[in-house]
Amino acid sequence: MLGLGNKNIGIDLGTANTLVYVDGKGIVLREPSVVAKNTKTGDIVAVGNEAQAMTGKAPASIEVIRPMRDGVIADYDTTVSMIKYYIEKALGGRGNKPYVMISVPSGITTVEKRAVIDAAMVAGARDAYVIEEPYAAAIGAGLPVMNPTGSMVVDMGGGTTDVATISLGGIVSSRSVRMAGDKLNEAIVSYIRKNYNLLIGIPSAERLKIEAGSASIEKAKEMRNETVRGRDLLTGLPKSTEVTAEDIAIAIHEDLLEIVGAIKDTLEATSPEISADVVDHGIVLTGGGALIKNLDEVVADATQVPVTVAQDPLDCVVKGTGESLKSIEAMKKK
16 A cells, blocks of 8 residues: 555546556556445445456446446446545555545536535545536646636546636636537447447447447548457357447447537637637547547637547546646645
8 A cells, every 4th residue: 555644635436447646656557437235234335446357247246336327427336435435545554544536527516516415425535626627627727727818628538528717817718518428438339239249238339349349431441450259149148349430430429529519609609709719729539538539630620629638538627627726725825
């Protein structure tokens, strides 16, 4: 364990993954937002990587769940247990009560924000605060958020995609849509079932998305096929088959169009001055979705604005959340 003392920590409490940043140490933990519970006693059996390994393989006595859904808490008690586990693991489990900064989607309600803060307090935080994910992502991506210059960030996570323009230390305009990595995985599962008569699990769909997913159907034709294993719906027996990258691109196409639509809506709601800055500096993509092949080109074509993928896009939110810990003294006085 790390034994870091009473350090402040930043948490990217994602629908799919949780990352923890410790002040002065950087990112110390990244694990799936997954919990395994005993269905008879309600006891927590495993959290994170260990729980993820049980997905689809656990007996009836163990339920493997993701307590976060669409970027917000779906199962409060389980989320508390998960946050408590991650705080203790990050800080060495020595009874430390840190100040905690947690990132949340920009579109959630005050009640949903309060639930996140309460969960962190019950989990052992001395005090807890929230920061909106696109703002944290912009900080983590190195954008000049405090300058009188408009920046635009698209953070595509597991449960939500957050789009925001930022200037002078605040969000100017934003959109949050519950269309992101999870929905793309579900679309792939549905497409494979319908077109290949093959039932695959979410982990297999996630792998296909990462390895063969493309935002451009045309460019997907040049990509190699991928082998996937599942259950044949006609025979009920295990089966392995090849899936084309073009099919994966078709499967996720409609959902990606919804995300592109949210980006265009945000641009249309932005002042001419901020829009001019965005045209000059471009749109920055962060989050796991930023890694989908050709997404930057598709967004650029749709918006007529330059688009870049942030360095280490998976880490931008937690890095920005961690950086915001430097302002925690000011937040304590509010």
